[in-house]
Amino acid sequence: MSQRYAFVAEWLDPNSGVLWRYQLFYYKDTNELEMFDIKNRRHFLKRIKYDGVTLQQLYIGSTIVVYARQLRLIEYGDDFTRQSIEARAEKTLALIKPDAVKHMGKIINAITTSGFSITNMRMCQLSRADAEAFYAVHAGRPFFNTLCSFMTSGPIVALELMAASSITKWRDLLGPTDSSTARQQAPNSIRGLFGSDGTRNAAHGSDSPANAAAELSFFFGKGSSVGRCARCSGTTLGLIKPHAVKDGLAGMMLDCIQEVFDVTGLQLFALDKPAAAEFVEVYKGVVAPGEFSAMVDELVAGSCIAVEVADREGGEAVEPFRQLCGPLDPELGRVLRPHSLRARFGVSRVRNGIHCTDLQENGQLETSYFFRILQAA
Structure with missing residues (x-):
């Protein structure tokens, strides 16, 4: 029997402005979808094979398109779905630092081929105040000024990555903090390939679930405008x-x-x-x-x-x-x-x-x- 995942999905009708809610079921082994209209208590879409949606796209907050309707997943439909999806949907922050922005295509390719989903991304130019706020936990340490100066020396790219055990997985892909050590111990890691030293080490990764949540909020939280950098002129x-x-x-x-x-x-x-x-x-x-x-x-x-x-x-x-x-x-x-x-x-x-x-x-x-x-x- 095919594993069934259940969600509550919303669709805003662009013509009438009416917000519809559906129970949406996804059958993993057969790649089938089924939908029920919650308000009218009837089938909206009978169980049918639908190749436009994959399990990787299904998590709370994601948007999928089913027969031209743009559906936003807002709730889990049962405990099995909650436990299964949350186990593979841990999020972490990745920062591509100024020294490695010129290699961001290769780094993003390494991220996607390693099984991560990129669920948010933006290029930023940090101000000194931004950098000091982000690295406040290191204030007073000998490297703090150097680190803040480096992080404001050019644009960076912030990414929200999602995968099972994403925090550990991303830090493993990064390699050791010092790029020289990374070249010796993990030559194919991000820092081994693109870093220079312990500060100019290509990329950053959150080190705990609590820090990941705080760091993601810093760059992607509601109303955040940290480091907007697009010129919108001559481009x-x-x-x-x-x-x-x-x-x-x-x-x-x-x-x-x-x-x-x-x-x-x-x-x-x-x-x-x-x-x-x-x-x-x-x-x-x-x-x-x-x-x-x-x-x-x-x-x-x-x-x-x-x-x-x-x-x-x-x-x-x-x-x-x-x-x-x-x-x-x-x-x-x-x-x-x-x-x-x-x-x-x-x-x-x-x-x-x-x-x-x-x-x-x-x-x-x-x-x-x-x-x-x-x-x-």
Whole structure:
């Protein structure tokens, strides 16, 4: 008999504004879904195979899409589900430090291939006050000033990682605190590969559940605006699409981008349908109606990663980055620009790996939409 996981899910009807609640059941062995309308006490969706949802996506606070309905999981439906999911859903904070931001694509790739889910992420530029607050537990120790100066010397990337025993698992992947020791004892660890010494050691990880909760709140708590760094001027936008994030391609794509450009802003977003439709509204009437709907559905199918991209020499970034992304259709890209991002990571015109700003005058508009309007929401 297939293991059954039970949740309570909410769906906000974008047309009527009515909030619906469902019992949602997921059958692991057969990858089937079943839904009951709680208010009307009737089947909404009879048990059916549905390949768009996996067990890894199911945890409290996550958003899944079932037949174009964006459902948010708000409660466990039974004790079995609670115990099973919480056992694999421990969260920890990971920080990519200033010395390793240039390697963030490789580090993110190591994270996803090691079995972690990235459930939150943002690039920050810490102020001195931010750094002193985050490292307050070390105030008065000999290395405190050096550490705070280093952590404010450039952007960092904060990530919320989820996995079974994620705190221990991430610290094992990090390796010993001192990078020299890491190169000897764990040469393939994050610090062994990308660190320099005991302070410039590539990345940080929480050391206990209590510290993980406090550190995650520092960067991702409600209303937190620590270290906002996107320029929203003279830059362009790349939006790594949900299918690419889900397939673990984001790290490799960021690596390709950083070979040529500077990344000056980065954040994980879970778009709702109105926001997705507003963002791609410029394509309405340009592409076929079915393709426009499919574009919206793709953007709400999971988390996407907004990337603010800048030219290294301070020049115009929109057109050069568009060239790196390649033609909208990956099949055409594989003929004309086989090394472009869409040719390498795209599947179809809709699931083509990455969105990029098309017009010079829209660079500021699109970066501001994500890094000012949505970030502040």
